[in-house]
Amino acid sequence: MIYEGVLTKMQTEFANPIQYYLVFENSFLNVNQLLGKELEISFQGYQCLECGKKKKIFRQGFCYDCFMGSASAGDWIMKPELSTAHLDIEDRDLEYEKKVQLQPHVVYLAVSSEVKVGVTRKTQVPTRWIDQGAEQAIPIVEVPNRYLAGITEVALKDHFVDKTHWQKMLKNEVLKTDLYDERLKVKKWLPKEVEEYFDTTKEELFELFYPVLQYPNKVASLNLDKSTVYSGKLSGIKGQYLIFEDGTVFNIRTFEGYVVKIEI
Template identity: 70%
Template sequence: MQYEGVLTKMQTQAGAPIQYYLVFEDSFIHMNQLLGQPLEINFLGYKCLNCGKKKKIYRNGFCYDCFYSSPAAGDWIMRPELSTAHLGIADRDLEYETKVQVQPHVVYLASSSDMKVGVTRKTQVPTRWIDQGASFATPLVEVPNRYLAGITEVALKAHFSDKINWKKMLLNDVAVIDLIARRNEVASLLPAEVQPYFETTPEKLYTLEYPVLEYPKKISSLNLSTTPFYSGKLMGIKGQYLIFEDGTVMNVRSFEGFVVSIAV
């Protein structure tokens, strides 16, 4: 069967295991059903997720012009401490930024390889952790806007990483960490204006199970720009990565805006 469309990050549904879907404009693929089966991926071209033009993708599914003009690609996306909508100050589009920034956000601890600290909108729990391939996660504080979450992350980055070792994550080399114990230990490191939110944030540990038949022993990353055609047997899905039998892995999110055909 043949599918064709523009890649966007896989949509997920919490479960044991997590369910994954590749969604195109006129069709979708339930990826879990393809485990153990051969898959062919053919790169056909580009389509910017913002303007829809067939222009080369620059970053995050956007062409160059859209990446530097769209409010969905502002610096505050990756650096939430730069958020200013709660002050009524615009970066690129105050209406859009207020909608995204001025809503409950969660600062969390997660174990994807080693322990990391991160930020997500409350509405993206547990989707954000799934996308990062976390095995375990726990909310640290829930705050009313993105700025407070950002300054909390900055404070904690002085003590813990905010990055994932994606290779260790895909090899399933996950450190065994008591996240609840660490959560209580780091409470004193929170900024003063955030500490009151710690007491009102429920203590809960999330465990995430991924659909993987077999983890690879070595991995190599597929780049559709340099390898426009690939064929392999799908053995697992973790984070936003497809894992193949030969150790090839593909980060679907890295190729948002790429037009592909997929034969199954």
């Protein structure tokens, strides 16, 4: 069977194990069903996720022009503390920025390798944790806008990492910890503007289970710009990565906007 289309991040379903889907314009594929099977992935071209033009992808699925101009690629996406919609100040498109920034956000602790702090819109729970390959996650506070979530994350970066160690995550080198205990520690570190949103009662602990037959001892990333054709046996899916039997890993998120052909 052959599937062809523009890569976007895999859609997921919170189940045991997590269910993964590659969705193309005219078809979709339940990736879990491919475990243990040989796949060939070949690079066919580019298509910007914003303008749809066949232009080289610069970052996050956008061509250079769209990345520099699109409201959905502003600096506040990666740095929530830079959000200004709550002040009625526009970055690139105030209407869009209000829609995204002025909604409930969750600051959380998650364990993908070690304990990390992060921010997500409430509507993206638990999708955000799945995309990171977290095995456990727990909310710290729910706040009404992205700015408050951002300054909370900044305050907690002094005590927790804010990036996932992707190699450890893919090799299943995960720190064993009690996230309930870790959550209780943060109260004294919260910004004053956020203290009222912290509840000392226990939040729900999320546990996530991934469809992995075998974890690799070493990992090597597949880069479609350097290796335009790759074939291997799929041994797992975690985060937004496909894991192959030979230790090759393919980050779908990195190659959003790339047109590929997948042959099974």
